[in-house]
Amino acid sequence: MSVTPVANAEAAQAARQARNKERRSLAIRLAISVLLILWLGWHLDLSALSQRLTTLDAFWVTMAFVTVFAAVLISAWKWGLILSTRGFALPYTRLLRHYFVGLFFNNVLPTTVGGDAVRAWETSKDTGETPEAIGSVVTERLIAGMALGATALLGLPFMAFSPRLLGLVGLFLVIDVALVALFLLPKVAEGIVGKLVPPRLSSLHENIHQTVQVVRATLKNRGLFLKVALYSVAFQILVAAVNACIFKAMGVPVTLAQCVIFTPMIFTVTMLPISLSGFGVREAAYWYFFSQVGVSQADAVAASLLFFVIVGISSLPGALLFSLKRPLNQAAKV
Numbered sequence: 001m002s003v004t005p006v007a008n009a010e011a012a013q014a015a016r017q018a019r020n021k022e023r024r025s026l027a028i029r030l031a032i033s034v035l036l037i038l039w040l041g042w043h044l045d046l047s048a049l050s051q052r053l054t055t056l057d058a059f060w061v062t063m064a065f066v067t068v069f070a071a072v073l074i075s076a077w078k079w080g081l082i083l084s085t086r087g088f089a090l091p092y093t094r095l096l097r098h099y100f101v102g103l104f105f106n107n108v109l110p111t112t113v114g115g116d117a118v119r120a121w122e123t124s125k126d127t128g129e130t131p132e133a134i135g136s137v138v139t140e141r142l143i144a145g146m147a148l149g150a151t152a153l154l155g156l157p158f159m160a161f162s163p164r165l166l167g168l169v170g171l172f173l174v175i176d177v178a179l180v181a182l183f184l185l186p187k188v189a190e191g192i193v194g195k196l197v198p199p200r201l202s203s204l205h206e207n208i209h210q211t212v213q214v215v216r217a218t219l220k221n222r223g224l225f226l227k228v229a230l231y232s233v234a235f236q237i238l239v240a241a242v243n244a245c246i247f248k249a250m251g252v253p254v255t256l257a258q259c260v261i262f263t264p265m266i267f268t269v270t271m272l273p274i275s276l277s278g279f280g281v282r283e284a285a286y287w288y289f290f291s292q293v294g295v296s297q298a299d300a301v302a303a304s305l306l307f308f309v310i311v312g313i314s315s316l317p318g319a320l321l322f323s324l325k326r327p328l329n330q331a332a333k334v
Helices: 002-042 046-054 060-083 092-108 112-127 130-154 162-183 186-194 202-219 222-250 256-270 280-294 295-316 316-323
Strands: none
Touching: 002 092, 060 092, 060 130, 060 222, 060 295, 092 112, 092 280, 092 295, 092 316, 112 130, 112 280, 130 162, 130 222, 130 256, 162 186, 186 202, 222 256, 222 295, 256 280, 280 295, 295 316
16 A cells, blocks of 8 residues: 555656656747747848738638638548548548647647647547547648658659759658658657647556557558548648648749648648747748748748738637537537
């Protein structure tokens, strides 16, 4: 009986250390975001930025919103394929509900993992299986990550490109595959899954190993992997098309092919956990990559800000849907 207090004390100390580590990480990411934003602001032509943001073409802004919703429809569908293959088919309306909720929290929480955690937790109420719910979200994210590099390749045949650009696309393809391959390492896999489990629910951490096994088993299903990968590429093309619409709205001559090449690379950089929700990093990445085709800093930063605002507004239905929770004992059925 004397072991229990010691075990509880050790668990409490581990929890405190984890919280302190998270606070330090948050502080570092915040500092990086602030420094990058200050650096960009120092070099930015604010008058040019203001002019771009106040002279937008309403039609192309509307098309950007339409394209965001189309991307969400495809992404929810491919995520549903994973769940249904594992024997947990949910109505498409439920999938859309959970996806919008996750998208909303991705925009308001300090990390993009936060929205995935909410999506996984909401889905577990429908499936009744926490490892399966979390595993479906992780699997969808992993395959989508691999699709980033593959999507960038698709734009190359439609524009003149230099050996340098080809090398850059190839480098990011290797980076995307390498980041996904890290999941094969047990500690990395458990760390990724652990971030999707609410820390206060310590008992659920016992399911982390089981969740990792669910993800690996799902990835071994070649037919499912191919389908989800193809849908993921289609999703990434639509995300690139949002940028194309934004540049059209600003009157900046950037083609869809150029957006298909640069957008996946931008979001590869943005998803690295080095800033607060990608702030600063995203704007700098827009500037660096789109400058390759002659886009000015002001135009690139304006496009980055508009992308964030358009996706943020598009995610607002998630806030309403989250507030209109159904009773927990009302299981969704096909």
